[in-house]
Amino acid sequence: MKKSLPLLFLLVLLTGMLFGLNTSVHVSNYKTIDKPVEVSNETTFHQLMDVLTHPRCMNCHPTDNLPKQGMERQPHHFDMARGADDHGFEATQCHTCHQKENNPYSGVPGAPHWGLAPASMGWQGLTRIEIAERLLNTETNGGKNHEALVEHLTKDALVLWAWNPGVDANGVEREKPPLSKEEYIAVVEKWFADGAVIPTK
Numbered sequence: 001m002k003k004s005l006p007l008l009f010l011l012v013l014l015t016g017m018l019f020g021l022n023t024s025v026h027v028s029n030y031k032t033i034d035k036p037v038e039v040s041n042e043t044t045f046h047q048l049m050d051v052l053t054h055p056r057c058m059n060c061h062p063t064d065n066l067p068k069q070g071m072e073r074q075p076h077h078f079d080m081a082r083g084a085d086d087h088g089f090e091a092t093q094c095h096t097c098h099q100k101e102n103n104p105y106s107g108v109p110g111a112p113h114w115g116l117a118p119a120s121m122g123w124q125g126l127t128r129i130e131i132a133e134r135l136l137n138t139e140t141n142g143g144k145n146h147e148a149l150v151e152h153l154t155k156d157a158l159v160l161w162a163w164n165p166g167v168d169a170n171g172v173e174r175e176k177p178p179l180s181k182e183e184y185i186a187v188v189e190k191w192f193a194d195g196a197v198i199p200t201k
Contacts, residue, residue: 063122102166
């Protein structure tokens with residue numbers, strides 16, 4: 001009996017080892033999970049600026065009081081200008097032609113409260129850093145804090161018109177900003193959530 005115990009132990013040990021070898025899971029069988037890609041604040045900043053410097057936005061942020069048109073950013077037809085309240089002249093307010101939605105027959109774009117951004121928010125000719133400084137400055141942005149800016153940039157119908165710009169007078173679809181609306185909103189929210197840091201000059 002005593003002699004059979006070591007043999008029995010050895011047999012159990014070998015059986016266990018063989019079983020373990022046959023049922024072990026190889027590392028290659030595990031599915032690897034990619035780590036989330038970290039996006040730097042500077043990357044987010046430039047993604048936002050790619051949109052804000054696109055003609056869909058810049059055309060309504062002039063520094064010379066003249067609204068612009070098209071991808072070439074040419075001065076508005078009929079010598080239209082800012083006017084006293086950023087909405088054109090008394091007899092030719094912006095809403096005279098620009099209704100609350102695009103006109104697919106004439107090609108005239110439209111959105112609620114169509115008009116220019118205040119003169120203090122003119123971006124034409126500014127660098128990205130200068131645009132951001134003007135955007136964040138409550139003395140130039142209409143007194144908006146970060147929360148109000150996120151609200152304006154992600155929910156204002158006139159801002160979001162850029163992703164539904166309609167067709168021009170020739171029936172050709174207008175170019176949209178380089179990010180999708182969903183990507184843009186995510187970028188705005190992330191940049192402000194990270195402190196709205198402007199990259200070092």
